[in-house]
Amino acid sequence: MSDPIRVGLVGLGTVGQGVLRVLRNNVDEIERRVGRRLVVTHVATKDLALNSEPLDGITVSDDALASVRDAEVDVFVEVMGGYTIAKQVMLAAIARGKPVVTANKALLAEHGNDIFGAAAAAGVAVGFEAAVAGGIPIIKAVREGLSGNRIDSVAGIINGTCNYILTQMTMKGQGFAEALADAQKLGYAEADPTFDIEGVDSAHKLALLASIAFGMPLAFKSVYCEGISKIGAQDIQAAQALGYRIKLLGLTRRDESGVSMRVHPTLVPDDQLIARVDGVVNAVVAHGNAVGTVGFFGRGAGGDPTASAIVADLVDVARNLGADARHQVPVLGFRTDALQPLPLLPIAEVHSSHFLRLSVADEAGVLKAITSVLAESEISIEGILQKEPREHEDASVALITSVVQESRFETALQRLLALPFVRDGVSHIRVEHFRD
Numbered sequence: 043m044s045d046p047i048r049v050g051l052v053g054l055g056t057v058g059q060g061v062l063r064v065l066r067n068n069v070d071e072i073e074r075r076v077g078r079r080l081v082v083t084h085v086a087t088k089d090l091a092l093n094s095e096p097l098d099g100i101t102v103s104d105d106a107l108a109s110v111r112d113a114e115v116d117v118f119v120e121v122m123g124g125y126t127i128a129k130q131v132m133l134a135a136i137a138r139g140k141p142v143v144t145a146n147k148a149l150l151a152e153h154g155n156d157i158f159g160a161a162a163a164a165g166v167a168v169g170f171e172a173a174v175a176g177g178i179p180i181i182k183a184v185r186e187g188l189s190g191n192r193i194d195s196v197a198g199i200i201n202g203t204c205n206y207i208l209t210q211m212t213m214k215g216q217g218f219a220e221a222l223a224d225a226q227k228l229g230y231a232e233a234d235p236t237f238d239i240e241g242v243d244s245a246h247k248l249a250l251l252a253s254i255a256f257g258m259p260l261a262f263k264s265v266y267c268e269g270i271s272k273i274g275a276q277d278i279q280a281a282q283a284l285g286y287r288i289k290l291l292g293l294t295r296r297d298e299s300g301v302s303m304r305v306h307p308t309l310v311p312d313d314q315l316i317a318r319v320d321g322v323v324n325a326v327v328a329h330g331n332a333v334g335t336v337g338f339f340g341r342g343a344g345g346d347p348t349a350s351a352i353v354a355d356l357v358d359v360a361r362n363l364g365a366d367a368r369h370q371v372p373v374l375g376f377r378t379d380a381l382q383p384l385p386l387l388p389i390a391e392v393h394s395s396h397f398l399r400l401s402v403a404d405e406a407g408v409l410k411a412i413t414s415v416l417a418e419s420e421i422s423i424e425g426i427l428q429k430e431p432r433e434h435e436d437a438s439v440a441l442i443t444s445v446v447q448e449s450r451f452e453t454a455l456q457r458l459l460a461l462p463f464v465r466d467g468v469s470h471i472r473v474e475h476f477r478d
């Protein structure tokens with residue numbers, strides 16, 4: 043029998059323990075696929091107390107950087123998170139000619155151009171399936187399965203924590219804080235959950251998706267980003283009454299003027315599939331000029347689903363060990379020398395429909411004034427709902443506009459906010475309709 047492939051695991055949190063578990067539980071099945079066993083031989087962690095997986099026969103150390111010098115390891119898995127040390131670990135492994143698999147979307151979004159550049163120069167593989175949408179094999183699907191297409195959009199629910207929170211608020215009337223605490227207990231949230239709820243985690247993932255879809259260098263800083271922390275029960279109810287659900291979406295599109303990348307809460311018509319993707323589940327929809335629309339859904343966070351993606355990368359790496367680097371799939375799916383920095387569109391130039399909820403005084407002429415401002419701005423109203431005042435609550439008007447360029451909508455919004463009867467407490471959420 044061939045020698046096992048020795049895996050060094052750097053980090054032993056929820057995901058690291060998941061990798062140990064999945065490799066142990068599925069070792070025979072994986073061997074049938076690869077022809078060799080995948081065995082963890084070294085674990086580096088500073089926090090052994092949190093581990094509940096057996097570590098018999100495994101070298102355990104507490105120095106991530108030193109662990110990369112272990113000559114008895116063939117491939118490294120970086121699941122420690124963070125930036126500085128994790129980047130050093132990855133670059134050190136690459137410099138030693140060892141492939142690296144990572145779930146670290148934050149590191150790749152911010153420093154991926156350096157890391158992928160070093161990997162390409164050294165002819166070393168870097169796997170990052172687990173960095174986007176947890177267990178959904180979306181990197182492989184877009185980078186390899188859709189490689190016959192010119193891809194023009196990728197969009198989806200790519201943060202399990204936010205989808206869990208919004209689902210709990212919609213279905214169970216749970217408060218934001220309670221739902222977030224549950225998501226943290228279940229191991230879905232980032233170490234710093236503001237990355238989840240303020241949309242930063244989705245923005246990291248979207249930057250990776252845009253690069254593999256369009257063949258451009260990573261441009262995380264150009265992703266427009268808004269989170270869900272300002273979404274309240276009244277928004278969820280008004281959206282439902284108008285026939286929509288609120289989801290945190292990441293959306294990237296390419297047209298003749300350039301590429302837009304944006305993360306924000308979004309109203310989706312409630313009869314579209316993506317509106318019905320609930321809980322920690324993620325969903326990604328891509329559109330290519332040959333295939334049309336394709337969709338993927340599955341668990342986007344948690345130890346075992348994320349480990350599923352990491353182990354799939356390990357299987358790919360294991361199959362290619364020793365092979366000529368020219369036969370590897372390029373890390374972003376396009377030849378490194380063919381990556382193109384495309385024009386990146388600011389949010390002001392993006393076209394979409396808008397949901398607007400205004401708290402207003404209960405006076406005659408309110409609706410007429412609102413509709414006049416929108417009409418003068420050549421913005422058509424597609425749906426409207428008026429709610430009478432309740433005890434301790436103003437009256438409110440919620441409406442959906444036609445598709446309009448964001449800058450034009452923003453000018454109209456400023457005029458609406460200046461109307462004397464409009465109170466504080468405006469909600470503005472973009473709306474998306476997905477094509478089949």
Ligand code: HSE
Binds near residue numbers: 231238
């Ligand atoms: N915090 C992330 C999420 C984990 O909730 O989706 C997976 O990237």
